[in-house]
Amino acid sequence: MLPRNMTESLHLLIIDDDEVDRMTIKRSLKAAGIISQTVLADTGTTGLENVKSQAFDCIFIDFQLPDMDGLELLQKIRKMDAEVPILLVTSYGDERVAAKAIQLGASDYISKSLLTPEGISQSLRSAIRLRRIEQEKKAAQQELQNAQSQLQTIIENIPVVVSRIDENGIFTYSAGKGLKLVGRENNSAIGKSIFDVYAAYPKVIEKLQQAMRGEIHRATNEINDYCFETLYQPVYGEGGKCRGLMTFSFDITDRVKAEEALQKAKEMAEESVKMKQQFLANISHEIRTPMNGIMGLTGVLQKTQLSEEQRTYLDAIHTSSERLLVILNDLLDFSKMEAGKIHLEETNFNLRKLIGETIDLLTPKANERRNRLKVIIDPQIPDEVTGDSVRLSQILTNLIGNAIKFTEDGQVRVLVDNVKENTDTLLLEFEVQDSGIGIQEDKLDSVFESFSQASNDTTRKYGGTGLGLTITKQLIELQGGKLQVRSRVGEGSTFSFSLLFRKADSQPETFTAQEDEIDPKELGAVRVLLAEDNEINQLLARKVITDWGFELDIAANGRIAVDMLKENDYDVVLMDMQMPEMDGYEATKYIRNEMGAKSNIPIIAFTAHATKQEIGRCMLAGANAYVSKPLKPNELLSEIYDLVQEEPGIVFKPDLREENPADSEDMGEVNIDLTFLKEMAAGNQAFMDEIIGMFISGTPESLQKMQEAIHENDWPNVKAIAHRLKSSMFLIGIKELEMNMAAIEQNAQNPEEQEMVQKLLDRTRKICEIAIQKLRQL
Structure with missing residues (x-):
């Protein structure tokens, strides 16, 4: 039996492979004033052995164990008929896991962030109290079945209502301590019809009628703010004919309220996590923007003529900026880990x-x-x-x-x-x-x-x-x-x-061609439109771009950029992705879908978050390339050179409107750059033909296998195929395809981004169709 109050010593089992978590639980128990004897187990197997050999007042189970997950262990303990309360402990706030745990017999579900003395005490007390209610209910049911003579005693001492109703729907018996909760007396319903007694509760009448037709079932009813779990049991006479029914109602108000409180606390915790993540995402952008400006302008100033004293101060500014950026990155990494959004690559x-x-x-x-x-x-x-x-x-x-x-x-x-x-x-x-x-x-x-x-x-x-x-x-x-x-x-x-x-496997290495230093004068007159809301970044970009001899116009947001593009001709757009009114994603999609002849203009995404996931979003929006903040002049010049040189090829322009998806024949040309392949072949045409032939014959099959893997939810295989394809995309010189494969590889096993993975694959297949047609003509 469970202890009747929490002042007695509790015998507890903690099944958790993380020493820090075990110490946290033990400290919280002590801080809450709960006296306990604790047994520790670091695997599910060891925990099962302890359950077999000892009786416990409560068991804590970590959801992630080295040999099995918490739900599997929960099922095994319940199959042993162990009635001990079980609390599932996890670092994630997934309501589906919580629902499954409660369904399998868990008494409670605790996030590791709530392993405080208050949280532990509340959950432990609630679990023990609810388990006690369950045991009392089962004991009452057993007594009712074993001896009719003990029925009255049980009814008078536990919060239940027992009723007997004849085949005409008339009460012949109605008693129990639970009646007092709803303002009724024992047997006050005798001689009355179910339609009179439950006139205000049509769902109860419906359940009673179903039971009188021979259906055994359970239901939870709320009457006068009290919750009762009711068993509807038909009573059969000679010949198997239903002669009426018995109902057994148990007061579960405390349990329901505890579950509601738990659900509310869970929702509040989840909302708090979402708010924190959103706050960190917003604040990171707000901090990174001026930081990138400071670091970029510092780099510009370091290239100018300075006195020794000025250079000392400037170096100190640069060092301080780097330190602040390290602190910011630490906070962002920590937030991602708490949210479970760190993904590993191989x-x-x-x-x-x-x-x-x-x-x-x-x-x-x-x-x-x-x-x-x-x-x-x-x-x-x-x-x-x-x-x-x-x-x-x-x-x-x-x-x-x-x-x-x-x-x-x-x-x-x-x-x-x-x-x-x-x-x-x-x-x-x-x-x-x-x-x-x-x-x-x-x-x-x-x-x-x-x-x-x-x-x-x-x-x-x-x-x-x-x-x-x-x-x-x-x-x-x-x-x-x-x-x-x-x-x-x-x-x-x-x-x-x-x-x-x-x-290391035998996959070919990804080569990086040695780039020669670019002379901006080779490009002649270049007119650039910068969409950027931050004044520091505007100042930095103006300094860098005008020093190259290019003409620069600046728009403070995406909407202004679209309007300026309608009125003027530009060679390239540098698009910040985070802006007020209309951000870079919206502006890029609008240009690609609504700007007619100007929809093919090269767009370079300008982003502070150069992750593969972010790159994938930029590419889906319709960007041709990206540069990360803080601005690196050589990187930007290289991208502009690739996009606006004299014969760049027609830029790939997808139609991203879902209601009118583009057919491959309407998608224009794809820019194929075989420069690196030629350098690597060193004049060996047979080698080049072999590489191109492998791309033509193997790529469609690989992309089809990726599509099949997506349909089968085999996301590890999707990731592996994308990883293999990256090198061939690079050798053929289709930069966008290479970035698409990198984004698919990064996001394939992230459930929140699987829709984006499918869109990237659809786009990749269409580009490959055009590229293969063009390669066959070489």
Whole structure:
């Protein structure tokens, strides 16, 4: 039996593989004043063994376990007929998971963000109270079935209503403690018809009539603000004829109110998360815009004649800007992780080169603090591995950067060891050692907590958000690893983790052609329309573009840009994607669909969020290319050169109106650039013909397989096909197709972006049809 009150010691089981979560629950229990004896299990299998061998007052189950998910474990426990209350703990606020958990027998559903003393106490008390109600209800039902003589005693002591109704719908018995809740007396309904007693409740009458026709069922009814769960049980006489029915109604008002309160709290929590995400998205744009302007104008000023004093001040501004950008990126990464929107990629990369580039990036900072950097890589590790190079670089940059920051006149060592090798995989252990200030033993756990540093003095002296190690830890755990730390005050710290990589596959490398420096004078007179609402970015763009000798007009939003394009002729539009009144997406779609002869004008998307997902949105809107903020003059000039040179080819212009989708024959020409393929072939025409032939014969089949995978919801296969196609798209020189494949690969397994993936595939297939026709004519 469950304890009758929460002052008695509770016997609890926590099934969670995350030590931090287990500690959080135990601390919250203690802080809430709940006396408990706690048993811990880090896998579902271990938890089941504990349930078999011991009786518990409540079980906490983490939704994500290493050997099974929480719903599967919940089902297994319920199959053991264990009546113990079960609380499902998860880091996601998915109402479908909550509904499924309650359906499978969970007593409650708790977000990890609500594992506070108040949240734990409320959920635990509610679960135990609701389980007690369930047990009392079952006991009452069993007593009713086993001994008619005990019926009256049960009715008088629990909040139920028991009624007997004859075949004519007349009450012959009606009693129970529950009657008092709705203002009625025992047997006050005897001799009355169901139509009289329940005249105000037609749904109750409908259920009674169904039961009198021989249907056994349950229903929940609300009467005078009280909720009753009612069992309608037909009573059969001789020959199987229904002679009336019995009804058993149980007061479940507390449970319903608790469920409503839980649902309301859940909705509020979800709304809070959405608001926070929207706030961070908005504030990131608002902060990035002036930051990009500051950094861009700083770069422009650094190229001018300056005194030594002016250059010192300018360098300080540039350094401060970079630090602010790091803090902003930390906050955005942390927000994405909380929302579960961090996605991992798998590509071939050179591990030694990645580590070398990371060390080169951090060496100036190490020199400032007079630190020696040393790297030792196991010679058994191959140069090429397959994994997420971007996230590994981020992890190493954070750990090595931290080591440098907290060390002075010392040494930072990076060690990479091949600890386990199989036919296809490598388990690599990374260690970052420093001889710096170290961490107090009682602070070792807290350094991984959000917005935490070892002490307030650390924050004041060294700066930072306190999110670096939190983000690093979560990135490692997303890839199946675990971040560990050893440290002694005054002697230094060692952070280590192990990650599994696949041995590099045989996919062809993606080559990047060496670009020659572009002379803007080669383009002659170029007229540019800039759509940008931020005055700093306008100033920066005007300085850069007019220095090239180009003519520039500026529109403060998309609507003004459209109007100016109607009145004037331009060679290219530089379109900011975030603007008031009409943003860049709307303006680009309008130009492509409504501007007639001018709808083919080259459009370069100007965005502060150069993610593959964002690039995909820009391409779908109709952009030909993109440049990221802060503005990089050479990058912008390169894109303008590609789009407005003397014979650029007709720009691909899709019709994005759903009510009139474009046919492939109406889509114009596709710009194919075989320059790099020719350079790589070094005059070998047979090699070029082979590559082009492979594209013509293999691409339609690959795109069809991708379409079939989408129909079968096989999103990992969609991602894999897109990854394979990127290289061939690059070799053929169709930049838009290459970006489309990159966007599909990035977003294929994100449920929120799967509609965009289908649109990108549709567009890619149409471009390929035209490209193949053109390649066959070469």
